Amino acid sequence: MPAIAVMTERFVSAAELMSRALGMPGYGFVVIGHPISSASAAQLEGFAKATITQARRLLLSE
Amino acid sequence: MTFRVLDPTNEKRDAGGRPAPRPGSLRGKTVGIISNGKEGTKEYFAHVARLLQEDLGVGEVVLRTKSNFSAPADAHIVDEIRRWQAVVTGVGD
Amino acid sequence: MDLQAPGRSLPSAKPALGSKTYEVDDFAAAQELYHANGWTDGLPIVPPTQAAVEACLDWGLMPPDQLVAIEPVREQPITAEKLAVNAVMAGCLPMHFPVVVTAWQAMMQPEFLLHGVTSSTGGCAVLVIINGPIRTEIGANAAFNALGNSDRATAVIGRALRLALINLLDVRPGGIDRSTLGHPGKFSYCLAEDEEGTGWQPLSIVRGIPEGASAVTVMAAMAPRQVMNEWTTDPREILETFAAEMRANQLNYSIYGGNYVIVIPKQLREHIERAGWSKRDIAEFLYERARVRRADWAEVGKQSIVRDRASRIHPALTSPDDLLVVAAGGPAGGFGAVIAPWMGSKTRAVTAAIGVCVDCEPPKTREPRP
Numbered sequence: 001m002p003a004i005a006v007m008t009e010r011f012v013s014a015a016e017l018m019s020r021a022l023g024m025p026g027y028g029f030v031v032i033g034h035p036i037s038s039a040s041a042a043q044l045e046g047f048a049k050a051t052i053t054q055a056r057r058l059l060l061s062e
Numbered sequence: 063m064t065f066r067v068l069d070p071t072n073e074k075r076d077a078g079g080r081p082a083p084r085p086g087s088l089r090g091k092t093v094g095i096i097s098n099g100k101e102g103t104k105e106y107f108a109h110v111a112r113l114l115q116e117d118l119g120v121g122e123v124v125l126r127t128k129s130n131f132s133a134p135a136d137a138h139i140v141d142e143i144r145r146w147q148a149v150v151t152g153v154g155d
Numbered sequence: 156m157d158l159q160a161p162g163r164s165l166p167s168a169k170p171a172l173g174s175k176t177y178e179v180d181d182f183a184a185a186q187e188l189y190h191a192n193g194w195t196d197g198l199p200i201v202p203p204t205q206a207a208v209e210a211c212l213d214w215g216l217m218p219p220d221q222l223v224a225i226e227p228v229r230e231q232p233i234t235a236e237k238l239a240v241n242a243v244m245a246g247c248l249p250m251h252f253p254v255v256v257t258a259w260q261a262m263m264q265p266e267f268l269l270h271g272v273t274s275s276t277g278g279c280a281v282l283v284i285i286n287g288p289i290r291t292e293i294g295a296n297a298a299f300n301a302l303g304n305s306d307r308a309t310a311v312i313g314r315a316l317r318l319a320l321i322n323l324l325d326v327r328p329g330g331i332d333r334s335t336l337g338h339p340g341k342f343s344y345c346l347a348e349d350e351e352g353t354g355w356q357p358l359s360i361v362r363g364i365p366e367g368a369s370a371v372t373v374m375a376a377m378a379p380r381q382v383m384n385e386w387t388t389d390p391r392e393i394l395e396t397f398a399a400e401m402r403a404n405q406l407n408y409s410i411y412g413g414n415y416v417i418v419i420p421k422q423l424r425e426h427i428e429r430a431g432w433s434k435r436d437i438a439e440f441l442y443e444r445a446r447v448r449r450a451d452w453a454e455v456g457k458q459s460i461v462r463d464r465a466s467r468i469h470p471a472l473t474s475p476d477d478l479l480v481v482a483a484g485g486p487a488g489g490f491g492a493v494i495a496p497w498m499g500s501k502t503r504a505v506t507a508a509i510g511v512c513v514d515c516e517p518p519k520t521r522e523p524r525p
Contacts, residue, residue: 027081063181133501
């Protein structure tokens, strides 16, 4: 099942470590700005647009 | 005088999986979103769902929220995945 | 080979340790090796030699490859040998090792939520409470400085768990450990209960362990908050101070109900016991008194999340059973401590008996008949 995981930029190193621990180094993630819990509506929409741009690359074969 | 000391780490590493093959397009397909339900994710994923349909032509978008954002996804959510063609999960913050 | 030759018992081969070994020139070189590899908590470690590790395993009657637990999220197998290496590094002697093993197994229970609690930005530590005869055997001191550096046993047992998290599960700051702040309990957070100094039931018995058994309780916990009320002997007034600290935690840190630990030293404990209050009475009182209205969040700068549920009441304890009362601390001082959970009931405290193990019988040797 093709899947992408989204995280904020401050969590990239944790995700990379988990990828190696789980035996999948180099797994691609979608990275958006931090933090999300106090972001404005406009910022959230911006994060969503960035997500779709990255999703094209990570979720679809070229 | 030298002496020998032991490695304290878990030296064995299990072989991991491989990423699933990527589809050429998601047009008309079903995409599932597994949200950890944290503050801000509802609005963020609403935008993502809309853009998946508007920009990538996705057919149906299903949103599921984990009951515990610090634990892996609930078993019933994992079971549903087989009905989808792609998954978006998040948000790690 | 004769199995039953007269005058000889069965030979027992010592199973070999499986860990990779490194040769070091001296104690200082060992320190640099372990620090450079990220294998420490920043403090000096006891170099784990084969002899020291074997001594722990012998005491615990465990072969090196005995599976102590499997970490649930990443399915990492944890062997007795690897736990013993980290226990030795922390300063544990063989007699401390069974406590470390039991605490670790308790942390692996699904309801403890080990991966969540150790990786979260919330920065909790693993609090360990020891009950039963083993306290005396290891010299654990439940009186002066119970929450600080009270004795060797509690210091090294607590530390062993953190080193095992670092080395066996890669829980390192900035890696899997995303703690924003953490707290000093992450070095070691272990105390014994002063069972001899109280008429109350030990915590382990309250939580279902049979009388006479030794046990550990583990909890994903925040730092202790010290309260003081030396101006009354009325249990309600004394406990109201504890309740106020719990309510403050709910508003200032996390509102959700879960396991709270309260530590009551001798001076306050005597007033409460003399008034005939049991641990159950305390729990029922605090269950009623430690609760806040969601609207109160506005008083501490959190008005934006009150929303349309202002009148909702949040109890600090989801039931009186959530409260863990521990009798510990020095003989003088009208102080007590409140220890809050990491995050409501997402994680639950776990209590486990020490030495109760179905398949770790000592090997039976057949003595020849005269």
